[in-house]
Amino acid sequence: MMRGSLAELEAVLAVSSQGGFRAAARELGMSSSSLSQQIAALETRMGVRLFNRSTRSVVLSAAGEQFVASVGPALEAIRSAVEHVDEHRAEATGTLRINTSVGATRMILTPLILDYMRRNPQMSVEIVTEGALVDVNAKGFDAGVRIREAVPPDMVVVPIGDSIRPAIVGSSDYFRRHGKPQVPADLEDHMCIRARMASGTIYRWEFERRGESFALDVPGKLVLDDSDLMLRAACDGAGLAYLNEWQVGDDVAAGRLEQVLSDWTPPYPGLCLYYPGRRNIPAKLRRFIDLIKELRAKGTT
Numbered sequence: 252m253m254r255g256s257l258a259e260l261e262a263v264l265a266v267s268s269q270g271g272f273r274a275a276a277r278e279l280g281m282s283s284s285s286l287s288q289q290i291a292a293l294e295t296r297m298g299v300r301l302f303n304r305s306t307r308s309v310v311l312s313a314a315g316e317q318f319v320a321s322v323g324p325a326l327e328a329i330r331s332a333v334e335h336v337d338e339h340r341a342e343a344t345g346t347l348r349i350n351t352s353v354g355a356t357r358m359i360l361t362p363l364i365l366d367y368m369r370r371n372p373q374m375s376v377e378i379v380t381e382g383a384l385v386d387v388n389a390k391g392f393d394a395g396v397r398i399r400e401a402v403p404p405d406m407v408v409v410p411i412g413d414s415i416r417p418a419i420v421g422s423s424d425y426f427r428r429h430g431k432p433q434v435p436a437d438l439e440d441h442m443c444i445r446a447r448m449a450s451g452t453i454y455r456w457e458f459e460r461r462g463e464s465f466a467l468d469v470p471g472k473l474v475l476d477d478s479d480l481m482l483r484a485a486c487d488g489a490g491l492a493y494l495n496e497w498q499v500g501d502d503v504a505a506g507r508l509e510q511v512l513s514d515w516t517p518p519y520p521g522l523c524l525y526y527p528g529r530r531n532i533p534a535k536l537r538r539f540i541d542l543i544k545e546l547r548a549k550g551t552t
Contacts, residue, residue: 266286277528343538349392352382354495355398355522358412360378395524397525398415403525406527407527408524411547412521412552415519417496418499419456419510422487422488422507422509423509425490429441429442431511434512435458438456439470442470442471444493446474446478447476524539
């Protein structure tokens with residue numbers, strides 16, 4: 252067949268399954284204009300229109316329906332063959348690039364990233380930490396790691412660990428001087444360490460109990476944009492901090508911090524790996540996904 256035909260067939264099937272060029276382009280990791288040009292070139296060479304296009308929809312023509320019905324199973328068989336051959340490679344090579352946050356990196360570095368590198372000695376791993384969410388596909392990353400609620404809806408998601416539980420903490424010295432809040436409304440009389448998000452907004456502390464959920468813009472004169480600094484400030488008695496239990500566990504166990512309002516801070520879905528919905532996942536990423544699933548089954552992530 253003509254050069255590039257497999258990529259063109261993948262393009263036709265992607266547009267057919269996604270119902271449009273934009274969604275199909277995201278799936279294939281290319282621009283909408285490039286995808287449209289690729290299919291137009293195939294239609295020109297074949298001398299038949301595969302899609303009927305309008306400003307509101309893209310649907311298969313009669314010829315396109317017949318084409319997809321014939322080509323789809325064959326192309327699926329080719330994908331399967333390629334994937335099975337790839338599985339027999341002795342070692343994964345190259346660089347796995349992951350975009351995530353500083354906090355998430357601390358959670359996954361030892362149990363996941365370093366284990367992955369030990370198992371795949373020919374692999375390099377590049378972790379880029381950013382507070383703001385980025386388009387991992389457009390920025391050249393293989394995948395991202397974020398809490399589930401922050402992941403874009405068009406991504407494939409692989410859960411990494413258990414749920415995460417918020418923790419409101421303060422030092423024993425602080426509580427001796429100011430007392431402990433019994434309900435969220437009591438925070439109006441306390442000094443809170445406020446968090447500035449990557450977007451520039453101030454984080455509103457979130458609460459939920461018995462079906463009631465709300466967020467508070469808590470008072471406080473100290474504003475920080477790093478959770479480690481918030482933890483240090485709380486240990487030094489500067490005020491109350493809204494962090495996560497995994498961050499404060501050692502300090503709570505050692506008595507440097509005490510947790511309050513725990514019945515108002517239920518857990519939420521934890522970290523997950525996410526990546527564009529490509530049909531052929533690179534071996535380096537597939538091995539990382541397999542490790543996540545293995546460690547999750549063992550309860551070690």
